[in-house]
Amino acid sequence: MDDTVLFSLRLSFQVAVIATFFVAIVGICIAYILSRADFRGKELLDILFTLPLVLPPTVVGYYLIILFGRNGYLGKYLHEFTGWSIMFTWYGAALASFVVALPLMIKTTRASFESVDKSLVDASYTLGHSELKTVLKVVLPLSKKGIIAGIVLSFARALGEFGATLMVAGNIPGKTNTMTLTIYSMANSGEWMKANVLVLFFTFTSGAFLYIANRFSKRMV
Amino acid sequence: MGLSVRLRKQVDRFLLDISWEMGNELAVLFGHSGAGKSMTLQLIAGLMKPDEGFVSSNGNVLYDSAAKINLQPQRRSLGYVFQDRILFPHMTVAENIAYGLKSSTKHETEKKVTEMIRLFHLEGLERRHPREISGGQKQRVTLARALVGEPDALLLDEPFSALDNVLRVEMRQLLRDIRHQFDVPIVLVTHDLLEAYTMADKVILYSGGQVAHIGHPSEIFNNSSNPEVDFFLALNFPLLVAHTP
Numbered sequence: 001m002d003d004t005v006l007f008s009l010r011l012s013f014q015v016a017v018i019a020t021f022f023v024a025i026v027g028i029c030i031a032y033i034l035s036r037a038d039f040r041g042k043e044l045l046d047i048l049f050t051l052p053l054v055l056p057p058t059v060v061g062y063y064l065i066i067l068f069g070r071n072g073y074l075g076k077y078l079h080e081f082t083g084w085s086i087m088f089t090w091y092g093a094a095l096a097s098f099v100v101a102l103p104l105m106i107k108t109t110r111a112s113f114e115s116v117d118k119s120l121v122d123a124s125y126t127l128g129h130s131e132l133k134t135v136l137k138v139v140l141p142l143s144k145k146g147i148i149a150g151i152v153l154s155f156a157r158a159l160g161e162f163g164a165t166l167m168v169a170g171n172i173p174g175k176t177n178t179m180t181l182t183i184y185s186m187a188n189s190g191e192w193m194k195a196n197v198l199v200l201f202f203t204f205t206s207g208a209f210l211y212i213a214n215r216f217s218k219r220m221v
Numbered sequence: 222m223g224l225s226v227r228l229r230k231q232v233d234r235f236l237l238d239i240s241w242e243m244g245n246e247l248a249v250l251f252g253h254s255g256a257g258k259s260m261t262l263q264l265i266a267g268l269m270k271p272d273e274g275f276v277s278s279n280g281n282v283l284y285d286s287a288a289k290i291n292l293q294p295q296r297r298s299l300g301y302v303f304q305d306r307i308l309f310p311h312m313t314v315a316e317n318i319a320y321g322l323k324s325s326t327k328h329e330t331e332k333k334v335t336e337m338i339r340l341f342h343l344e345g346l347e348r349r350h351p352r353e354i355s356g357g358q359k360q361r362v363t364l365a366r367a368l369v370g371e372p373d374a375l376l377l378d379e380p381f382s383a384l385d386n387v388l389r390v391e392m393r394q395l396l397r398d399i400r401h402q403f404d405v406p407i408v409l410v411t412h413d414l415l416e417a418y419t420m421a422d423k424v425i426l427y428s429g430g431q432v433a434h435i436g437h438p439s440e441i442f443n444n445s446s447n448p449e450v451d452f453f454l455a456l457n458f459p460l461l462v463a464h465t466p
Contacts, residue, residue, distance in 0.1 A: 119303050119307065120307075120309060122266075122268050122294070122301075122303075123301070123303060123307055123309075124309075124320070125267075125268070125293070125294040125295050126266050126268070126294050126295075126297070126299060126300070126301040126367075127320060127321050127323075127366065127367075127370065128295050128296075128298070128323040128370060129295060129320075129323070130295060137320070138309060141311045142309075142310070142311060
């Protein structure tokens with residue numbers, strides 16, 4: 001296979017795996033807080049974390065530039081202290097994928113946390129166990145299906161991310177050209193044969209993921 | 222040993238305002254649904270916060286609104302048995318029982334779980350999951366899990382209401398054996414007259430969020446002189462009252 005194709009394949013998976021790893025950890029924590037705690041501004045927080053799901057990816061990318069760009073609110077300090085910027089690196093692509101995939105993880109995980117029978121949680125408390133132990137031994141195991149579904153959806157979303165990635169990481173050949181960006185470039189320059197390979201690969205991988213996810217969740221009733 | 226309870230809690234238009242004490246005995250909270258019995262158990266266990274009051278168990282203060290003491294449910298050392306859906310579905314029978322132990326060595330856990338399995342006639346079911354055992358067996362596992370940590374008191378919220386009649390009689394006998402064996406105060410919530418009559422050392426009669434009467438079952442159900450009690454019995458058990466001279 002062509003070097004560009006191989007590179008973008010590897011990069012896409014790298015970006016999606018890293019993004020999904022953080023999405024899973026952060027998403028589970030936020031989903032738990034939203035499902036169990038009751039505090040002022042909870043709904044506002046929920047809306048804030050859900051926004052990337054409904055906003056156009058370019059708008060999300062725009063916000064990320066404002067926040068993490070070399071002159072951005074946060075990026076400014078990062079650049080000042082380290083001389084480094086996340087813009088136009090594969091980390092930027094991972095950040096963009098993280099932000100757009102996070103709502104999917106929070107939504108599915110929160111729903112499965114909320115479906116855990118509260119009397120089981122209470123039972124764990126009355127048996128003398130702390131909230132942390134209850135989460136680890138009761139809430140998480142009983143939410144396994146939702147968590148796995150969330151991870152699969154997030155991974156698929158991260159793998160397919162295009163708009164925000166383009167704005168934050170650019171489309172630099174051999175550096176930030178993920179699969180989706182490469183397909184776009186190839187279609188633009190009329191390299192249909194190569195684009196076909198990537199498109200077919202994308203389609204089959206995604207299909208396989210969904211198949212595995214379905215099989216897996218069916219087995220765990 | 223025993224419990225001392227004084228509680229006040231307003232939920233919407235319902236006001237619970239009760240006060241009772243019990244020693245090392247089996248006390249039945251009796252009354253019809255919505256009288257505040259289950260709510261009392263939740264308040265004692267710390268699963269719900271009272272507006273004001275006082276709860277002590279075995280001489281330890283669990284809740285005292287005046288002194289601003291409110292122990293978390295984890296630190297109250299009370300065994301609580303819920304009406305249903307109470308076993309952890311992802312754990313085996315043995316794991317469910319072992320979960321009732323806070324911290325102990327593997328050897329100790331195994332020993333105690335084996336002992337409980339024997340006491341509650343659960344031999345051969347150790348590795349089964351809750352969905353693979355019967356309703357009566359499930360309720361025995363729940364009792365074993367609540368007792369394995371040796372709580373200061375046992376709170377039972379209509380534990381047998383989902384079982385059929387034969388099983389219910391069996392479970393009542395088991396409960397008497399438990400009382401005997403573990404020497405633990407038991408609070409049993411029920412709206413089953415027969416259960417209250419046959420099980421209780423002391424009946425605490427609930428009516429509309431208040432305690433209408435406290436006494437020995439025979440005293441309450443046979444020759445009550447309390448108009449509240451008469452009214453309650455007439456309302457709920459007209460046939461019974463009709464036969465009383």
